[in-house]
Amino acid sequence: MGQIALKADRVLTPTKELTDVAIIVEKDIIKKIIPSNEIPQNMDVLYHPNTIAAPGFIDIHIHGYHGCDSTSGKESCFAQMSKSLLKHGVTSYLPTTVTQSQEVLLKICNVLKSVIKRGVNGAEILGLHLEGPYIGKGKEVGAQNVDFARNPDIKELMELIENSGNNIRRITLAPELPGALELIKYVKEKGIIVAAGHTNATYKEAILGFNAGVTICNHLFNGMRPFHHREPGIVGAYFVRDDLYAEMIADMIHLHPEVINAIIKMKGTEKIILITDAIAGTCLPDGEYELGGLRTIIKDGISRIETTGRLAGSTLRMDVAIKNIVTNLGVDLKDAIRMATSNPAEAMKLSNYGRLAPGCVADIVVLDSNLDVLITMCRGKVLYSTK
Numbered sequence: 001m002g003q004i005a006l007k008a009d010r011v012l013t014p015t016k017e018l019t020d021v022a023i024i025v026e027k028d029i030i031k032k033i034i035p036s037n038e039i040p041q042n043m044d045v046l047y048h049p050n051t052i053a054a055p056g057f058i059d060i061h062i063h064g065y066h067g068c069d070s071t072s073g074k075e076s077c078f079a080q081m082s083k084s085l086l087k088h089g090v091t092s093y094l095p096t097t098v099t100q101s102q103e104v105l106l107k108i109c110n111v112l113k114s115v116i117k118r119g120v121n122g123a124e125i126l127g128l129h130l131e132g133p134y135i136g137k138g139k140e141v142g143a144q145n146v147d148f149a150r151n152p153d154i155k156e157l158m159e160l161i162e163n164s165g166n167n168i169r170r171i172t173l174a175p176e177l178p179g180a181l182e183l184i185k186y187v188k189e190k191g192i193i194v195a196a197g198h199t200n201a202t203y204k205e206a207i208l209g210f211n212a213g214v215t216i217c218n219h220l221f222n223g224m225r226p227f228h229h230r231e232p233g234i235v236g237a238y239f240v241r242d243d244l245y246a247e248m249i250a251d252m253i254h255l256h257p258e259v260i261n262a263i264i265k266m267k268g269t270e271k272i273i274l275i276t277d278a279i280a281g282t283c284l285p286d287g288e289y290e291l292g293g294l295r296t297i298i299k300d301g302i303s304r305i306e307t308t309g310r311l312a313g314s315t316l317r318m319d320v321a322i323k324n325i326v327t328n329l330g331v332d333l334k335d336a337i338r339m340a341t342s343n344p345a346e347a348m349k350l351s352n353y354g355r356l357a358p359g360c361v362a363d364i365v366v367l368d369s370n371l372d373v374l375i376t377m378c379r380g381k382v383l384y385s386t387k
């Protein structure tokens with residue numbers, strides 16, 4: 001029947017923890033989850049002792065990896081990223097661009113269209129995430145190139161969507177900019193997810209953005225107006241709304257660990273999304289790298305823009321982000337996994353991703369007791385294994 005039984009001592013679905021079960025995979029789909037003693041005798045069994053199985057990680061905000069930069073628009077980069085990400089348990093992702101000229105973004109859209117059409121032998125590309133170019137020009141610009149930051153332009157965006165072959169799945173913008181609310185409504189109708197980021201939105205402006213269709217706060221606290229008790233800004237708007245997802249870069253540098261702790265205490269774990277915001281220098285030694293045309297220096301694993309010294313993405317890997325919040329903050333492993341799997345899937349409206357359940361895509365990661373990745377199964381195929 002071409003079925004395989006993947007057995008682990010602990011299976012995190014991730015909302016439930018199951019023990020002594022096997023995940024039955026057929027082709028690229030999870031068929032069912034059964035008690036281990038019910039595995040048919042003639043079925044192939046994949047099992048290593050003392051392991052944890054969880055859904056493959058989903059990174060919805062990642063700029064680069066292992067020498068590759070999404071914004072470079074090089075075709076080979078996407079294939080290489082897809083391959084490198086397997087080692088760290090990522091089975092699907094949104095390559096993320098930074099603020100650039102329309103010409104550069106058009107090129108990336110066209111390249112990505114053909115890469116997706118052809119398919120990759122690695123982590124699945126779920127579509128493109130445009131971070132910018134419709135972002136603020138003040139401090140909130142962060143590591144984005146201010147020269148290309150501009151006001152929302154539906155016509156320009158339409159051209160990008162068309163050239164991508166409708167593969168733009170998410171856009172991050174500043175909701176306070178002229179024309180932003182109109183653009184949010186427009187892309188929402190097309191099924192594109194909108195995040196607010198690199199924004200100086202006041203509380204009022206943020207609420208208007210949320211009401212227009214923003215559903216995610218792009219790396220919460222980073223690249224946005226800080227919280228103030230007389231002008232709570234977008235952070236305060238997030239605090240009082242239960243319907244918003246918030247991304248967090250859990251490298252313990254972008255956010256003080258206790259800030260992550262406080263948010264979890266205040267909001268629970270249902271709508272927090274772990275992202276890496278990783279750049280090309282991730283998994284490589286300290287040195288000089290590039291982020292969308294700007295030179296970045298990585299020293300002691302911390303990436304900064306050479307000219308401004310501002311943090312420029314991260315060198316975080318998703319398996320490390322999970323480990324960080326489990327070991328430094330004592331977050332329950334199930335909850336940590338959820339923030340890297342079912343939460344991002346829900347935020348992106350991908351109902352059959354990010355969960356171990358019948359009918360879901362067979363994207364599965366097997367971890368050892370140190371939470372290191374042993375096996376990464378992508379769409380039913382073991383594409384990475386240390387065993």
Ligand SMILES: [Zn+2]
Pocket residue numbers: 061063096131277313
């Ligand atoms: Zn980013």
